[in-house]
Amino acid sequence: xxxxxxxxxxxxxxxxxxxxxxxxxxxxxxxxxxxxxxxxxxxxxxxxxxxxxxxxxxxxxxxxxxxxxxxxxxxxxxxxxxxxxxxxxxxxxxxxxxxxxxxxxxxxxxxxxxxxxxxxxxxxxxxxxxxxxxxxxxxxxxxxxxxxxxxxxxxxxxxxxxxxxxxxxxxxxxxxxxxxxxxxxxxxxxxxxxxxxxxxxxxxxxxxxxxxxxxxxxxxxxxxxxxx
Amino acid sequence: xxxxxxxxxxxxxxxxxxxxxxxxxxxxxxxxxxxxxxxxxxxxxxxxxxxxxxxxxxxxxxxxxxxxxxxxxxxxxxxxxxxxxxxxxxxxxxxxxxxxxxxxxxxxxxxxxxxxxxxxxxxxxxxxxxxxxxxxxxxxxxxxxxxxxxxxxxxxxxxxxxxxxxxxxxxxxxxxxxxxxxxxxxxxxxxxxxxxxxxxxxxxxxxxxxxxxxxxxxxxxxxxxxxxxxxxxxxxxxxxxxxxxxxxxxxxxxxxxxxxxxxxxxxxxxxxxxxxxxxxxxxxxxxxxxxxxxxxxxxxxxxxxxxxxxxxxxxxxxxxxxxxxxxxxxxxxxxxxxxxx
Numbered sequence: 001x002x003x004x005x006x007x008x009x010x011x012x013x014x015x016x017x018x019x020x021x022x023x024x025x026x027x028x029x030x031x032x033x034x035x036x037x038x039x040x041x042x043x044x045x046x047x048x049x050x051x052x053x054x055x056x057x058x059x060x061x062x063x064x065x066x067x068x069x070x071x072x073x074x075x076x077x078x079x080x081x082x083x084x085x086x087x088x089x090x091x092x093x094x095x096x097x098x099x100x101x102x103x104x105x106x107x108x109x110x111x112x113x114x115x116x117x118x119x120x121x122x123x124x125x126x127x128x129x130x131x132x133x134x135x136x137x138x139x140x141x142x143x144x145x146x147x148x149x150x151x152x153x154x155x156x157x158x159x160x161x162x163x164x165x166x167x168x169x170x171x172x173x174x175x176x177x178x179x180x181x182x183x184x185x186x187x188x189x190x191x192x193x194x195x196x197x198x199x200x201x202x203x204x205x206x207x208x209x210x211x212x213x214x215x216x217x218x219x220x221x222x223x224x225x226x227x228x
Numbered sequence: 229x230x231x232x233x234x235x236x237x238x239x240x241x242x243x244x245x246x247x248x249x250x251x252x253x254x255x256x257x258x259x260x261x262x263x264x265x266x267x268x269x270x271x272x273x274x275x276x277x278x279x280x281x282x283x284x285x286x287x288x289x290x291x292x293x294x295x296x297x298x299x300x301x302x303x304x305x306x307x308x309x310x311x312x313x314x315x316x317x318x319x320x321x322x323x324x325x326x327x328x329x330x331x332x333x334x335x336x337x338x339x340x341x342x343x344x345x346x347x348x349x350x351x352x353x354x355x356x357x358x359x360x361x362x363x364x365x366x367x368x369x370x371x372x373x374x375x376x377x378x379x380x381x382x383x384x385x386x387x388x389x390x391x392x393x394x395x396x397x398x399x400x401x402x403x404x405x406x407x408x409x410x411x412x413x414x415x416x417x418x419x420x421x422x423x424x425x426x427x428x429x430x431x432x433x434x435x436x437x438x439x440x441x442x443x444x445x446x447x448x449x450x451x452x453x454x455x456x457x458x459x460x461x462x463x464x465x466x467x468x469x470x471x472x473x474x475x476x477x478x479x480x481x482x483x484x485x486x487x488x489x490x491x492x493x494x495x496x497x498x499x500x501x502x503x504x505x506x507x508x509x510x511x512x513x514x515x516x517x518x519x520x521x522x523x524x525x526x527x528x529x530x531x532x533x534x535x536x537x538x539x540x541x542x543x544x545x546x547x548x549x550x551x552x553x554x555x556x557x558x559x560x561x562x563x564x565x566x567x568x569x
Contacts, residue, residue, distance in 0.1 A: 001252075002252060007506065007507050008255075008266060008270065008506070008507075009255055009507060009509070010252065010253075010254060010255050044255075044507075044511075045254070045255065046254060046255040046258070046509070047255075047258050047509060047510070047511065050258065050509075050510050050511035051507065051511035052511070053507055053511070094505070096505065096507070096513060097504070097505035098503075098505060098515075099502055099503060099504050099505070100504035100505050101505075202248075204247075204248060204251060204252075206251065210273075210437065210438040210439055210443070214251065214252045216248045216251070216252055
């Protein structure tokens, strides 16, 4: 991550992640609601031995996606297309800074969403390989233009709270906010109809304002799916 | 077909990872040139007083950049960078290298001290003195005296409430913030709220909103309102000198928005911008202001707040054990009290 509102340096590190989701899946559609908590420490990537800096990074994300089957596209696999709504709130604290130690952002995106699921069979074991990709189209962003500084109108005493919040929202599209989320996973269905899934996710996004913020995440995911 | 599909999908992942290296470029090499360039750019994009102080930052770069080379030591680099930052003439601008810190003392070093703590301790705060939190208090001939030499620690609201309660019968109060070089701005708000009669506009803050030297938000108003168990609404004098700086400067500004409050002493040291931190490739840190503070009538307080009555310490008074500024404040408050009766 590089958030020029906080530091010009490129920060990297490992995080722990907990994801709880509810998925509804039929032959013709899938929908998924999930909440995700992420916490970890990141340090300057290039010269960690020179710096005592460390950022505690916390993020919560809520996502809802709905996809319908695109007919007659593949012989064996299934292509689902739809949309995804994602909202994420992050705040991070720099251990070496004083007035500017805290930073935060709130980003709400509407995405085009697609997934390919493809059955695989090895040694009589059946797997489902799923490739998914999301592309943000519109983003609603509340991100202070400088670290720990009130965004315009956000804390203006003379305005009601809701109005302050509304004034702070920036609506962006590809010109100022771009990104992509993609991943591949293998799902193994157990005899009791529950499933195990292992996957890899990659997410990148880029917000361009006077202090550009770029963030990329690689995630390895182990999931237990209960058939309700 | 299935194997081809699986392989093609798994090839996409390394491809994305490769793209990421293009999308988020790595930091440049940790060289003196790159650190100098980074520091200059950080200041250029974020420092808030270029226009107010009429500083040509480009020409300063032309002076100091030729002194940078790849073979220089850290000590040499630190000295050149510190000299460059010194050009900003700002007490809120620092460069940190481990425990070492570059500073600018111009805001008080060329002016009279106007403060003698030994004298204060010997002849004022020792009489019926009290110490509550960071405050030292005394009763000086029916005038309450509060010395607050620092805002480095957050004060408790109960501490100032006790003092206000103790001083309810006084004819007036002196709040001495000489040599208070700041700390938590909220301390000033907590103290001032005990002297506020109603909600009043205390100051405006301008926030940097872009990389241009003149990119600022509209002035954001800051208000002061009555808080605490009791208010003290009789005449109040705030004592200042050139070492009254930063959060203490903000406190003086807030107090001047209240009726019945006068400032006596020397002009404050200023420091109206809130300092923020940044870091360099080599792990060094710099700190500098990214806001501006204006009085309710839009006067920029970066270079200090002039007193209502300018008084310097008199050497002869000091020899006699008297603090000229405190004595002047006592006389002013007694006169104000007698005129109001």
